[in-house]
Amino acid sequence: xxxxxxxxxxxxxxxxxxxxxxxxxxxxLRVSSTRIGRIIGAxxxxxxxxxxYLGEIGEIGSGYDTVRLRDHIRYxxxxxxxxxxxxxxxxxxGSAILMYEPFSxxxxxxxAGFDSNINKLETAITSVPLFPAHxxxxxxxxxxxxxxxxxxxxxxxxxAADRLIEGGVRGIVNxxxxxxxxxxxxxxxTHIDIVRELTALSAYISLSFDNFKH
Amino acid sequence: xxxxxxxxxxxxxxxxxxxxxxxxxxxxLRVSSTRIGRIIGAxxxxxxxxxxYLGEIGEIGSGYDTVRLRDHIRYxxxxxxxxxxxxxxxxxxGSAILMYEPFSxxxxxxxAGFDSNINKLETAITSVPLFPAHxxxxxxxxxxxxxxxxxxxxxxxxxAADRLIEGGVRGIVNxxxxxxxxxxxxxxxTHIDIVRELTALSAYISLSFDNFKH
DNA sequence: GTGTGTGAAATTCTTCACAGCG
DNA sequence: CGCTGTGAAGAATTTCACACAC
Numbered sequence: 507x508x509x510x511x512x513x514x515x516x517x518x519x520x521x522x523x524x525x526x527x528x529x530x531x532x533x534x535l536r537v538s539s540t541r542i543g544r545i546i547g548a549x550x551x552x553x554x555x556x557x558x559y560l561g562e563i564g565e566i567g568s569g570y571d572t573v574r575l576r577d578h579i580r581y582x583x584x585x586x587x588x589x590x591x592x593x594x595x596x597x598x599x600g601s602a603i604l605m606y607e608p609f610s611x612x613x614x615x616x617x618a619g620f621d622s623n624i625n626k627l628e629t630a631i632t633s634v635p636l637f638p639a640h641x642x643x644x645x646x647x648x649x650x651x652x653x654x655x656x657x658x659x660x661x662x663x664x665x666a667a668d669r670l671i672e673g674g675v676r677g678i679v680n681x682x683x684x685x686x687x688x689x690x691x692x693x694x695x696t697h698i699d700i701v702r703e704l705t706a707l708s709a710y711i712s713l714s715f716d717n718f719k720h
Numbered sequence: 721x722x723x724x725x726x727x728x729x730x731x732x733x734x735x736x737x738x739x740x741x742x743x744x745x746x747x748x749l750r751v752s753s754t755r756i757g758r759i760i761g762a763x764x765x766x767x768x769x770x771x772x773y774l775g776e777i778g779e780i781g782s783g784y785d786t787v788r789l790r791d792h793i794r795y796x797x798x799x800x801x802x803x804x805x806x807x808x809x810x811x812x813x814g815s816a817i818l819m820y821e822p823f824s825x826x827x828x829x830x831x832a833g834f835d836s837n838i839n840k841l842e843t844a845i846t847s848v849p850l851f852p853a854h855x856x857x858x859x860x861x862x863x864x865x866x867x868x869x870x871x872x873x874x875x876x877x878x879x880a881a882d883r884l885i886e887g888g889v890r891g892i893v894n895x896x897x898x899x900x901x902x903x904x905x906x907x908x909x910t911h912i913d914i915v916r917e918l919t920a921l922s923a924y925i926s927l928s929f930d931n932f933k934h
Numbered sequence: 935g936t937g938t939g940t941g942a943a944a945t946t947c948t949t950c951a952c953a954g955c956g
Numbered sequence: 957c958g959c960t961g962t963g964a965a966g967a968a969t970t971t972c973a974c975a976c977a978c
Contacts, residue, residue, distance in 0.1 A: 524897075550937095598819055605812055694925065703912070772962070781960070
């Protein structure tokens with residue numbers, strides 16, 4: 507059976523899933539599409555449609571059981587599988603991500619950190635095992651790492667990505683300010699460029715002024 | 721005159737804009753839609769269409785002049801306007817963003833950092849002026865800050881965002897693992913939740929297996 | 935009243951196809 | 957040949973509208 511969920515819906519569902527985890531932890535038992543929508547910034551009918559792509563689960567007239575909906579999304583989206591992750595590039599940003607607390611309990615344990623600068627491996631204060639960058643391929647294989655987080659300088663992005671992919675990683679979140687080329691049939695990549703985010707916001711702001719002349 | 725650019729196209733154009741800046745710096749004079757597409761991971765016709773939303777600029781048969789195209793995008797998207805930014809939350813992630821080198825020359829200078837913990841303001845090593853969180857509203861007003869970067873714990877997200885908005889910020893990049901509610905007619909917000917990114921990749925990976933059973 | 939589920943309509947976005955240029 | 961520009965076609969996504977349940 508093939509699950510046919512539009513891409514934007516799938517991303518929203520991941521957000522909903524994370525929200526449900528919080529609501530469950532807070533002891534909330536039931537939630538409506540309206541309420542979910544208000545929290546994550548979407549319309550209620552969008553949320554209902556998204557959830558409905560995964561099959562019927564709510565109770566008409568009385569919203570969703572938080573635990574049941576969370577487990578349903580987890581199951582249908584295959585999120586019950588835990589995956590090992592690693593961080594490549596242990597500058598300030600990479601180190602911050604390596605020690606990022608919200609990872610704990612998320613199912614995406616960071617099991618390795620890499621940097622080409624040996625000094626950084628020795629001075630870092632963390633319980634995560636650290637390795638020199640030239641061992642990426644081997645360590646990724648040995649530790650069965652499926653997700654990579656890239657936080658290297660622009661100039662190192664392509665090589666670091668190549669090594670991760672060679673080691674067998676299935677997904678990469680790229681925080682470096684450069685893109686890299688890859689075989690999109692083999693791996694999923696998300697590019698997060700902080701400057702680009704500010705640029706996009708800036709464009710929205712400029713374009714939102716009615717008197718902006720062209 | 722209203723510029724009618726689809727949202728995904730606008731985001732891609734910001735990526736193209738950043739790429740052109742690099743190409744110009746490298747001394748590249750001309751570039752084709754095919755080449756841009758290969759680098760940023762899109763089809764050539766998509767790139768041509770995106771650029772074309774901003775009006776004619778290329779030379780048929782010989783690609784785009786890098787400088788001219790960059791300036792054109794900058795002008796049409798209102799990116800020539802420099803905007804002051806600030807970082808709220810100076811934990812590891814916030815500090816890393818505060819000192820993030822790629823900001824220099826990007827036009828989005830970080831002119832202030834905030835934290836509710838006074839100790840963090842004193843121990844941080846940076847040339848960016850730091851302030852206690854209760855001064856957000858005033859400092860944002862005084863320094864004419866238009867963009868805010870949120871890197872606070874989940875529990876502090878709503879209040880920090882409220883203060884930024886009260887101070888007059890027009891856009892927020894939210895790196896905190898919680899969402900907050902806001903008046904979407906007044907401000908633009910981008911949520912970047914690192915755990916959500918890994919979750920989404922994980923879902924793609926799971927769903928890409930043909931034998932994934934439901 | 936407030937809710938969900940869902941096919942159909944509407945909209946947005948992408949891809950195609952090709953004219954015309956170097 | 958490869959290149960851009962662009963209207964038209966096509967696909968993807970969102971929104972609507974309403975049946976039905978609490």
